[in-house]
Amino acid sequence: xxxxxxxxxxxxGLSPLRGVCSxxxxxxxxxxxxxxxxxxxxxxTRIISVVPAATxxxxxxxxxxxxxxxxxxxxxxxxxxxxxxVGALMDPDVERILSLKPDLIVIYGSQHDLAQQLSRAGIPxxxxxxxGLSDILTTITALGERTDTRDAASRLVASIRSxxxxxxxxxxGKPRPRxxxxxxxxxxxxxxxxxxxxxxxxxxxxxxxxxxxxFGDVKRESVQATSETLIARAPEVIIEIRAGDEAVPxxxxxxxxxxIPAVRQHRIVALxxxxxxxxxxxxxxxxxxxxxAIHPEAF
Amino acid sequence: xxxxxxAAARRxxxxxxxxxxxxxxxxxxxxxxxxxxxxxxxxxxxxxLIGSTHISVARAFDWSVPWAxxxxxxxxxxxxxxxVLAAALVGSALAASGVILQALLRNPLATPFTLxxxxxxxxxxxxxxxxxxxxxxxxxxxxxxxxxxxxxxxVGVVYLLAAGRHRGFxxxxxxxxxxxxxxxLSALIMLVQYFADMTQTMQTLRWLLGDLDVAGYRPLVAxxxxxAIAYVVFLALAPSLNLLxxxxxxxxxxxxxxxRVERVAFLTASLATxxxxxxxxxxxxxxxxxxxxVRMVVxxxxxxxxPASLGFGAAFLIGCDLISRTVLAxxxxxxxxxxxxxxxxxxxxxxxxxx
Numbered sequence: 001x002x003x004x005x006x007x008x009x010x011x012x013g014l015s016p017l018r019g020v021c022s023x024x025x026x027x028x029x030x031x032x033x034x035x036x037x038x039x040x041x042x043x044x045t046r047i048i049s050v051v052p053a054a055t056x057x058x059x060x061x062x063x064x065x066x067x068x069x070x071x072x073x074x075x076x077x078x079x080x081x082x083x084x085x086v087g088a089l090m091d092p093d094v095e096r097i098l099s100l101k102p103d104l105i106v107i108y109g110s111q112h113d114l115a116q117q118l119s120r121a122g123i124p125x126x127x128x129x130x131x132g133l134s135d136i137l138t139t140i141t142a143l144g145e146r147t148d149t150r151d152a153a154s155r156l157v158a159s160i161r162s163x164x165x166x167x168x169x170x171x172x173g174k175p176r177p178r179x180x181x182x183x184x185x186x187x188x189x190x191x192x193x194x195x196x197x198x199x200x201x202x203x204x205x206x207x208x209x210x211x212x213x214x215f216g217d218v219k220r221e222s223v224q225a226t227s228e229t230l231i232a233r234a235p236e237v238i239i240e241i242r243a244g245d246e247a248v249p250x251x252x253x254x255x256x257x258x259x260i261p262a263v264r265q266h267r268i269v270a271l272x273x274x275x276x277x278x279x280x281x282x283x284x285x286x287x288x289x290x291x292x293a294i295h296p297e298a299f
Numbered sequence: 300x301x302x303x304x305x306a307a308a309r310r311x312x313x314x315x316x317x318x319x320x321x322x323x324x325x326x327x328x329x330x331x332x333x334x335x336x337x338x339x340x341x342x343x344x345x346x347x348l349i350g351s352t353h354i355s356v357a358r359a360f361d362w363s364v365p366w367a368x369x370x371x372x373x374x375x376x377x378x379x380x381x382x383v384l385a386a387a388l389v390g391s392a393l394a395a396s397g398v399i400l401q402a403l404l405r406n407p408l409a410t411p412f413t414l415x416x417x418x419x420x421x422x423x424x425x426x427x428x429x430x431x432x433x434x435x436x437x438x439x440x441x442x443x444x445x446x447x448x449x450x451x452x453x454v455g456v457v458y459l460l461a462a463g464r465h466r467g468f469x470x471x472x473x474x475x476x477x478x479x480x481x482x483x484l485s486a487l488i489m490l491v492q493y494f495a496d497m498t499q500t501m502q503t504l505r506w507l508l509g510d511l512d513v514a515g516y517r518p519l520v521a522x523x524x525x526x527a528i529a530y531v532v533f534l535a536l537a538p539s540l541n542l543l544x545x546x547x548x549x550x551x552x553x554x555x556x557x558x559r560v561e562r563v564a565f566l567t568a569s570l571a572t573x574x575x576x577x578x579x580x581x582x583x584x585x586x587x588x589x590x591x592x593v594r595m596v597v598x599x600x601x602x603x604x605x606p607a608s609l610g611f612g613a614a615f616l617i618g619c620d621l622i623s624r625t626v627l628a629x630x631x632x633x634x635x636x637x638x639x640x641x642x643x644x645x646x647x648x649x650x651x652x653x654x
Contacts, residue, residue, distance in 0.1 A: 073496075089497075184498035187427065188437035190514050192502050218629060224505065227514035228378035229629045231370060232352035245496075253439075256515050258366075259373040 043148040044104035044124070050092055050114075053130065054106040055080060056280035057140050060156055063147040069100050076274055076282075098123075104146065130279040133204035133287075137161070140281065156281055163284035164208055167291045170298040171210025179211030179294055180235035180262070183222070183277065187247070190227060190256055197223040201279045202241070209291035210298075211237060231257055238262040239293050240270045243277050269293040324602065331603040335593075335610025342614040343387055346621050347379040351628030377514060384519055385511045385578055386620045386634075387613035390585055392526050392575040394593075394612025395533045396568040397586030398604055402540040403564045404470055407649075410586040411572040414477030414565075415453040417581035418484035420573055423449020424580070425488055425503050429495040442506075443518055443577040450573025453480060458565065467558040473565065509582035509635035511620050522574045529571035530609060536564055537601040544599075582616070582635050584642025589615050591649055 047063060049055040050071040058067055059077050067080070071088040074080045084100065087093040092114045097105065098121055107114055109129040118125055126146050128139045137157050144153020181202050185193040196202035197220035198213060206213045214233040215223045225233075238260070240249045251268040254260065262268055271289050275282035292299050322330070348356060352374060358364060359375040366372065396411040404413070411417070424446035431437055431445075457480055461473035492503050513519065539560045542550040547557045572586075589612045590604065597603040616634075619641065623634040 184502055186442050186502070187431045188441050189439040191439075191442070191512060192428075192505055192510065194498065194501065215629070220630070222501075223630055226351075226378065226512045226624065226631055227382075228350055228352060228374055228512075228624070231374050231378055233629075234370065243496075247437075256439075257373070257377060259368060259370050259377075264367060 042103070044102075044146070046100065046102045047104045047106065047147065048086060048097055048100060048102040049074070049106040050086060050088060050111070051106060051108050051128075052076065052274075053136075053278045053280035054126075054128070054139070054143065056278060056282065057143050057156075058106070058147065060281035061140065061144050061147065061149040061152040063143075063149050066147070068102065069097070076278070076280075094118075106143070130201060132199070133164075133201050133208060133283060136201060136279050136283055139279075160281065160284045164287060167284075167288055168208060168210070171291055171295050174210055174295055174298065176210055176212040177236035177267075177294060178214045178234065178261075179206050179237045179239060180214045180225075180230070180233070181206055181290075182238065182240045182249075183242070185249070185253075188250070188253060190230070190253055193225050193230070195223050195225045197221055201283065205283065205287045205290050206239075206294075208287050209294050211290070211294040227257060231259055234259075234261055236261045236265070236267065237294050238268045239290060240268070241276045242270070242272050243274050244272045248272060324600075327597075327600075328602050328606070331597050332606040332610070335607040335614075337610075339387060339391070339610040339613040339617075342617040343383055346383045346386075346617045347375055349621060349625065350374065350379055351625055378512070381513050381516050381519060382511050382620065382624075383617055384516075385513045386616040388519060388522065388526055389511065389575040389579045389582065390589075390612040390614070390616025391609040392529065392571040392612075393582065393585040394589035394608040394615070395530065395605055396572045396575075398590045398593075398601065398608045399533060399536065399540070399564050399568040400586075401590060402544055402601060403561055403568070404474055405544065406474070407591070408587065408646075409474075410583075411568065411575075412581055412583065412586065413481070414457055414473065414569065415480035415484060416450050416569045416572045417576050418481045418488065419453025420446040420450035420576040421507060421581060422484050422488050422491070423447070423452075424506055424577075425491045428503050428506060429491050429499050439515070439517060440521065443521070447573050447577040450569070450576060453484065454566065454569040454573065456480060457569075458562075461565075462562070468561045468565075470561060505633065506580050507635070508633035509580040509638070511579045511616075511634055512624075513578065518578050522578055525574045526571055529567050529574075532563065532567045533571075533605050533609070536560065536567075537605045540564070540601040540605075544601075580635070582638055584638045584646065585612060585616055585619075587649075588638070588642045588645050591645075 045066050047058060047067045048069045049058055049067060052071060052074045055067065055070050055074050056076050058064055059079065064079060067083065069084040069086045070080045072085045073088050086096045086100070089108055089111065092111065094114065094117050102123055104124050104126060105118060106126045109127045115125060115127060126143065128142070129135070137160060140153050140157050144150045181196040183194055183196065183202070185191065195215055196206065196213065197218040198216040199219055200221040203213050203216065214235045238254065242249065248270050251270070254263045254268055257263060271293060275286040276289065354371040354374050356375070358369065359371040364372070393411050400409045400411060400413065401407055424442050427442050427445040431441060457473060457476045460476040461469050492500055495503060539555050542553050542555050543557065543560060551557050590608050593604055593607045593611055597607050619637040620634045623632050623637045626632050
């Protein structure tokens, strides 16, 4: 129920440009603001981010020059390549983090151990979860508050909203093809295939791009799809999303399941790029790429 | 030595008992084989009719509907039937390999994965899953082939260790080398996983839970010749395994070429396990649950246990996979979890019962 109301809010919010924040979004924003208020009100000058999406947001709102270290998976924007690395989600290097004397560290909501260690060291934290498309905008607003870059953050949110709105205008009134988003499978085969389920920003991006997520009813972020469910769900468009550090998936692998409409009509698209898998400031660009794949005639 | 002989004598009573049954041994073998085959065939025929989606079987077999648009036929022939056949092949291979290795190691708790074969197979598969993503031109066969090569390498190492230290073939060294290699390879698997990204980690973990969704017949055709030969060898080994379970000395006295039988048994069971794991990943507990269940029904005579395990192993895994693909539809409960949920408690019960 929660999921459905959120998606509807996202979709409603995208077209008339208002009320983008859902109930969960509001809650998250309040939570983040509370955390921010409690930890410190001073303007942080030495920021560490261990979440690539947050790093991108920090740079996009102009707090980049104050970022002193990033995670080992950070590659965007290119400025981060000169910065020290302090581990990532599973293996944060606490010693390294402390030695860099941060006055704000951005961590992921599931890093409970790290949060405890940092609290003991008295380091102010900003914790968040990726969530859906609207949660990304909430996070941008909250990070803007926390890093004293409110104006840039609200400009960024407004520009993402207007780009998403432009996309929804282009695809408005068009038929919504059943779309399958694949983000991982065995190389050269359709086994061990992971697709986007009905929760999360990938799902929200498909819906915003004018497609109907074939696993929209499965309330999970990812679905391991079997050949039977793939045939039965009969996607009309298949979009294979990869971050880019691996080979482009071969569309011919899909010939093993020839009854799938997307296979018969050759509507299998591979989209490569980190913006597609990062819940950060490039979501509008990613959504537009997905929309072009689903509705090439609209662009 | 004397206690050994005592134990051997007790075993010999057990082993000889079935022969004194109301039926002759030939008819008992025929009955056990026919019964197990019937159960397996029934499972193969019935299981494809059930699945996560509703299909019309009549339409699936209606040849007037063009293949390209006949969704029912594709679900039946592309998704379900290969999967059921894969379960049959893998289940019978793992169950019969379990029987052979339990007899060879004279240890009722031995499984096809005790001697490092599955860990070798897993390491091979992990390497392709984690490093292979960057390589173009990988085919459906890449992961199964790498996993089979990994299994071969593990079997080779264990075999050389067991055969090298002694002039013959030491099952003691075999067990120790196998178990040690298993732990070592498991550590390497964790090393490979540590360097994988999030999606790859999920894929490697999923591979380890076992998956029979082969989506086509090619993996089965590739593994079939080897498995068919293994089944024939298993059946041929059965009389020698009966004598071997009395102890190597007694078996040798009765004319069994012990070293040769042990080598053939180890290599065949290991290669069959490697082929099964390359199709479906390391699906646990089949190799221990099925042999023991079968022994409860037909007794300890390997001439009955081997064919019955082949048939019942197939039916058992088909049944577990049916649960796996329907119970949480449209998502799946990995088949390795189903067999573990059934097999784990059974294994403990077996331990309690034995002590």
